[in-house]
Amino acid sequence: xxxxxxxxxxPAPSTYDIIIVGAGIVGAMVARYLSRYQLKILWIEKEADIxxxxxxxxxxxVHGGYAVEPGTLKAExxxxxxxxxxxxxxxxxxxxxxxGTYAVAIGSEEQEALRAEEARARANGVPYQxxxxxxxxxREPQISPETSGALFCPxxxxxxxxxxxxxxxxxxxxxxxTLKRSxxxxxxxxxxxxxxxxQIAGIVTDRGEFRARxxxxxxxxxxxxxMHRAGVREEFTITxxxxxxVVLDRNHFQLDNVLFPMPSxxxxxxxxxxxxxxxxxxxxxxxxxxxxxxxAVTTQGLEEIWEGALKLVPNLDRHAIIAVFxxxxxxxxxxxxxxxxxxxxxxxxxxxxxxxxxxxLGGIESPGLTAAxxxxxxVIELLKQAGEVLYEKPNWNPIRPGRPVxxxxxxxxxxxxxxxxxxxxxxxxxxxxxTEGEIVAEIHAPVPADTYDAIKRRTWLxxxxxxxxxxxxxxxxxxxxELGLNPLEITKRGxxxxxxxxxxxxxx
Ligand SMILES: Cc1cc2nc3c(=O)[nH]c(=O)nc-3n(C[C@H](O)[C@H](O)[C@H](O)COP(=O)(O)OP(=O)(O)OC[C@H]3O[C@@H](n4cnc5c(N)ncnc54)[C@H](O)[C@@H]3O)c2cc1C
Numbered sequence: 001x002x003x004x005x006x007x008x009x010x011p012a013p014s015t016y017d018i019i020i021v022g023a024g025i026v027g028a029m030v031a032r033y034l035s036r037y038q039l040k041i042l043w044i045e046k047e048a049d050i051x052x053x054x055x056x057x058x059x060x061x062v063h064g065g066y067a068v069e070p071g072t073l074k075a076e077x078x079x080x081x082x083x084x085x086x087x088x089x090x091x092x093x094x095x096x097x098x099x100g101t102y103a104v105a106i107g108s109e110e111q112e113a114l115r116a117e118e119a120r121a122r123a124n125g126v127p128y129q130x131x132x133x134x135x136x137x138x139r140e141p142q143i144s145p146e147t148s149g150a151l152f153c154p155x156x157x158x159x160x161x162x163x164x165x166x167x168x169x170x171x172x173x174x175x176x177x178t179l180k181r182s183x184x185x186x187x188x189x190x191x192x193x194x195x196x197x198x199q200i201a202g203i204v205t206d207r208g209e210f211r212a213r214x215x216x217x218x219x220x221x222x223x224x225x226x227m228h229r230a231g232v233r234e235e236f237t238i239t240x241x242x243x244x245x246v247v248l249d250r251n252h253f254q255l256d257n258v259l260f261p262m263p264s265x266x267x268x269x270x271x272x273x274x275x276x277x278x279x280x281x282x283x284x285x286x287x288x289x290x291x292x293x294x295x296a297v298t299t300q301g302l303e304e305i306w307e308g309a310l311k312l313v314p315n316l317d318r319h320a321i322i323a324v325f326x327x328x329x330x331x332x333x334x335x336x337x338x339x340x341x342x343x344x345x346x347x348x349x350x351x352x353x354x355x356x357x358x359x360x361l362g363g364i365e366s367p368g369l370t371a372a373x374x375x376x377x378x379v380i381e382l383l384k385q386a387g388e389v390l391y392e393k394p395n396w397n398p399i400r401p402g403r404p405v406x407x408x409x410x411x412x413x414x415x416x417x418x419x420x421x422x423x424x425x426x427x428x429x430x431x432x433x434x435t436e437g438e439i440v441a442e443i444h445a446p447v448p449a450d451t452y453d454a455i456k457r458r459t460w461l462x463x464x465x466x467x468x469x470x471x472x473x474x475x476x477x478x479x480x481x482e483l484g485l486n487p488l489e490i491t492k493r494g495x496x497x498x499x500x501x502x503x504x505x506x507x508x
Contacts, residue, residue: 092164189211
């Protein structure tokens with residue numbers, strides 16, 4: 001900040017020091033770590049809630065860092081980010097398990113690829129252990145009998161990406177960051193001073209103008225559009241790469257490990273992995289699509305991932321499938337005039353020299369979830385290098401308290417909770433045992449859940465075998481009751497996604 005502590009500037013209500021565009025895991029981590037400083041921060045998201053882009057639909061792996069090209073920023077931030085997750089999960093109370101991950105070679109023909117994985121692990125300074133096919137089959141009896149060996153990475157893990165993003169966002173908000181959802185960046189406002197490089201003075205959104213000295217582009221799939229409005233990296237264009245998944249019922253199929261195949265040129269391949277919720281997920285494939293909103297799941301895509309997964313785990317049972325989903329990677333194949341950055345292989349994280357006031361993040365594809373906390377620290381380093389003097393808040397609180405999760409409590413703890421608040425005694429989602437008390441707590445949380453999917457992302461409700469068929473009407477009622485709305489106004493994910501068309505029965 002330019003001002004000194006003790007003499008804070010009194011900015012106009014819509015004037016900020018920093019505006020962050022985009023509320024995925026990267027925006028959330030940037031907001032959380034920047035909230036440590038005496039800065040007035042606005043954080044905007046075009047969707048109705050945070051965590052609705054790539055951060056909501058991915059493999060949920062906290063990568064060890066052996067799969068990324070050595071010498072890249074991606075490799076550096078993967079390794080640095082990975083090391084931050086234990087403390088983050090402890091401070092922010094979301095689910096994370098450092099269970100280790102396996103990259104599995106099938107048949108003797110994949111031994112060469114395994115050696116390439118090992119070379120990258122060594123070059124990136126990632127701990128690993130090479131194990132034989134026999135040892136792999138002992139550790140995971142459901143693995144293919146053709147397994148010829150594996151690279152075990154003990155620092156890899158699985159997390160709840162929804163929980164991590166929401167918890168980091170909540171921590172930012174309780175530390176003073178202003179979050180505006182359903183607010184889309186449209187353009188920049190510039191300061192007129194012809195003698196120096198153009199200085200950003202703020203942004204225009206569909207909800208008005210906001211002024212700030214710095215804008216951080218964390219817009220994921222739309223990061224190219226944001227940077228182009230600033231005249232930066234005009235050649236950088238995002239070509240979304242869709243990845244489809246299936247989710248298996250944990251009561252029907254269970255696997256305790258994270259199993260990667262040998263990677264292809266464009267992706268880490270189709271994995272079969274456990275999740276923090278105990279469900280196994282299978283996917284993703286990698287298909288370039290023209291439309292940034294095209295997260296459709298296709299018959300062809302599902303066949304492709306199933307076939308791929310069977311090579312690793314032959315006894316997978318289609319009857320265990322309870323859900324399908326797809327995520328979009330914000331990748332760029334654009335040729336680059338900058339020899340320092342290969343868009344296909346690396347992140348763009350920079351303060352461009354041609355203008356003033358932009359921190360530009362682009363191409364944050366995998367391992368962007370893992371790297372997000374390290375990306376946030378890198379952003380802070382860049383701001384400091386650009387001359388920002390950041391003063392810590394004396395009362396910054398790194399802790400985002402957890403809220404009771406009924407199904408994780410002992411019987412005695414459940415009884416005690418119900419005694420204090422009877423709403424915890426009413427189970428709304430039977431598959432996942434989510435109670436009314438948990439739902440109401442999320443509706444009134446610091447980043448309030450005000451759509452059906454927002455409740456789902458925060459409580460894991462609606463994710464079991466019935467996929468919300470039982471709980472949805474009750475959740476609509478609760479949202480309407482708590483928010484003082486007509487049930488007809490309640491949406492699934494904001495915008496036009498209303499859940500009820502009209503009233504069919506009149507109450508007495
Ligand atoms: C299929 C798949 C699998 C993956 N698996 C893994 C994995 O296992 N491990 C891992 O580390 N990484 C993984 N990743 C990568 C990881 O998910 C991403 O790198 C990460 O989520 C990117 O976060 P983000 O915040 O940059 O983007 P997003 O989560 O997409 O957030 C960007 C936000 O910006 C908002 N926005 C866009 N335009 C505007 C605008 N004009 N105004 C306001 N807001 C705007 C969007 O709505 C969105 O919410 C995977 C990705 C995919 C797609």
